[in-house]
Amino acid sequence: MLRNYLVTALRNIVRHKLYSFINIAGLTVGLTCAIFIILFVRDELSYDRWIAGTDHLYRVERTTSYNPGRPPSVLSGTAFPVPDAMLAELPEVKAAVHLEAYRMTVTTGNRQFLDQVNVVSPNFFQIIRLPLMAGDRSALFAQPESVVISERAARKYFGSGTAIGQMLKVGGLCEYGDPNISGCVTREASVMVTGVMRILPHNTQLSGDVFIPNTSAADPMSQYRKTDWGSSSGGWGYVELRPGADAQSVMAKLPALIDRNFDPRKTSGISLRGSEVERYRLTPFRDDHLSTDRYGSLRPAGSWATVYGFAAIGALILLIACFNFTNLATARAMVRAREISLRKTMGARRGQLMSSFSASRS
Numbered sequence: 001m002l003r004n005y006l007v008t009a010l011r012n013i014v015r016h017k018l019y020s021f022i023n024i025a026g027l028t029v030g031l032t033c034a035i036f037i038i039l040f041v042r043d044e045l046s047y048d049r050w051i052a053g054t055d056h057l058y059r060v061e062r063t064t065s066y067n068p069g070r071p072p073s074v075l076s077g078t079a080f081p082v083p084d085a086m087l088a089e090l091p092e093v094k095a096a097v098h099l100e101a102y103r104m105t106v107t108t109g110n111r112q113f114l115d116q117v118n119v120v121s122p123n124f125f126q127i128i129r130l131p132l133m134a135g136d137r138s139a140l141f142a143q144p145e146s147v148v149i150s151e152r153a154a155r156k157y158f159g160s161g162t163a164i165g166q167m168l169k170v171g172g173l174c175e176y177g178d179p180n181i182s183g184c185v186t187r188e189a190s191v192m193v194t195g196v197m198r199i200l201p202h203n204t205q206l207s208g209d210v211f212i213p214n215t216s217a218a219d220p221m222s223q224y225r226k227t228d229w230g231s232s233s234g235g236w237g238y239v240e241l242r243p244g245a246d247a248q249s250v251m252a253k254l255p256a257l258i259d260r261n262f263d264p265r266k267t268s269g270i271s272l273r274g275s276e277v278e279r280y281r282l283t284p285f286r287d288d289h290l291s292t293d294r295y296g297s298l299r300p301a302g303s304w305a306t307v308y309g310f311a312a313i314g315a316l317i318l319l320i321a322c323f324n325f326t327n328l329a330t331a332r333a334m335v336r337a338r339e340i341s342l343r344k345t346m347g348a349r350r351g352q353l354m355s356s357f358s359a360s361r362s
Contacts, residue, residue: 023328030321037314044302047203047289053129056094058247058282060086060237066270066277076288076296080226080234081261082280089257092245097121097128099206100235101298102220105172105188106210108157115153116208117170119219119235124211125195127240128285134164135195141213148195153209166193170210171218189217205288207298229262229274236298238285247282254280 048054060083065072083096097120104117121127122141125148129137133151140148147168154163171188191212200206212218225231241247255275262274270277283291290302 019328023325026328027321027325030317030324034314034318034321037310037317041307041311041314043203044290044307047302048205048286050201050203051129051285053127054285056241056243056245057127057285058239058241059285059288060239061281061283063279063281064232064277065279066264066268072279075232076236076291076301078234078237078280079229079231079278080221080237081229082234082258083237083239085257085261086239086250086254089260090250090253092241092250093239094242095123095127095240097124097238097240098214098235099124099238100214100221101208104170104218104220106157107169108166111157113156115210117210117212117218118206118208119214119216119221120211122213122215124213125197127238128206130200130206131198133196133198135197137195140195141215143192143194144213144215145189145191145217146194146213147191148197148211149193150197150199150209152199154193154196163193163196167191168193170212170216187218187220191216191218203289205297205299205301229258229278230264230267239282247284251280251282 059076060078062075062078062082063072064075080098083098086093087096099121100119102117102119103114106113106115106117125132125137125140135148140146147170149157149163149168157163157168158166167190169188169190172186197211200208214221221235225234228234241250258274258278258280262278264270264272264274264277268277288297288301289299290304290307291297
């Protein structure tokens with residue numbers, strides 16, 4: 001039976017070449033476009049979902065409005081002290097981590113590179129569990145002058161040799177804006193490689209191949225900026241909530257926390273409460289990539305509007321291709337009336353007729 005269907009299909013293709021080409025090409029193009037769009041949507045939705053243990057992790061984001069009458073600035077970052085204050089004052093918060101990204105010089109031997117260096121909290125790899133190839137996760141930053149590099153960076157700095165235990169010199173960046181510091185102070189330190197992680201895939205909001213702790217002497221951020229609640233360059237902050245804690249209830253407590261710790265009348269001369277100038281929100285770590293109203297992330301954010309738009313376009317293309325295929329097949333139905341009659345005379349059932357048309361429509 002199957003052989004008969006295949007023979008019939010091949011004969012129809014040979015006899016009606018133009019019709020077969022239009023029918024096959026239309027359906028093929030439609031299916032191909034739909035498959036590519038499905039792959040794109042699936043990729044956008046996969047960002048950071050491969051990192052284990054981030055179900056209760058949130059990014060602390062801010063909206064600042066220092067100039068009444070002007071649109072507020074919506075930021076993906078936070079002032080440095082905020083996550084630590086949340087950890088200290090809110091029982092729902094289990095852990096807090098920081099991340100800052102700088103372009104710094106990395107020196108090994110007589111070679112020097114200008115690379116992105118991520119300065120993170122010592123517990124960063126315990127909270128955001130990026131995959132490691134070598135190193136003890138619980139002791140990566142036990143010493144301040146430590147560094148974790150990716151497999152790609154290890155090959156670049158040390159070739160095929162072992163990276164663990166090797167030394168790198170990191171630094172060369174100046175700190176400005178500190179009233180306690182006049183001029184430029186270069187911060188640098190020799191750090192030892194304590195871990196090698198896998199290369200970060202493309203579907204993550206994080207980037208970079210070099211991570212050092214913010215307890216290192218190479219950290220460019222001054223102690224003044226680490227205590228400045230009004231700083232616009234505090235990097236990114238993340239908090240992990242305890243199981244069962246509600247993010248909305250935590251956000252409801254943030255205005256009071258801001259008012260207790262930040263008084264813009266003293267720092268900026270603005271006669272407003274701290275919570276009126278700085279408003280904070282929690283965004284689930286896994287949803288950060290599709291945050292369309294934020295800017296300043298390590299990588300360009302995606303968009304829910306783009307995802308929904310492409311999904312709708314894919315569904316429309318597939319629907320049009322199916323309608324086109326069905327209309328062309330229906331238009332030729334009368335041409336094959338004699339074949340249908342003959343098959344019914346020979347005892348073919350309804351399902352067999354339908355399957356024969358499916359196999360030989362083209």
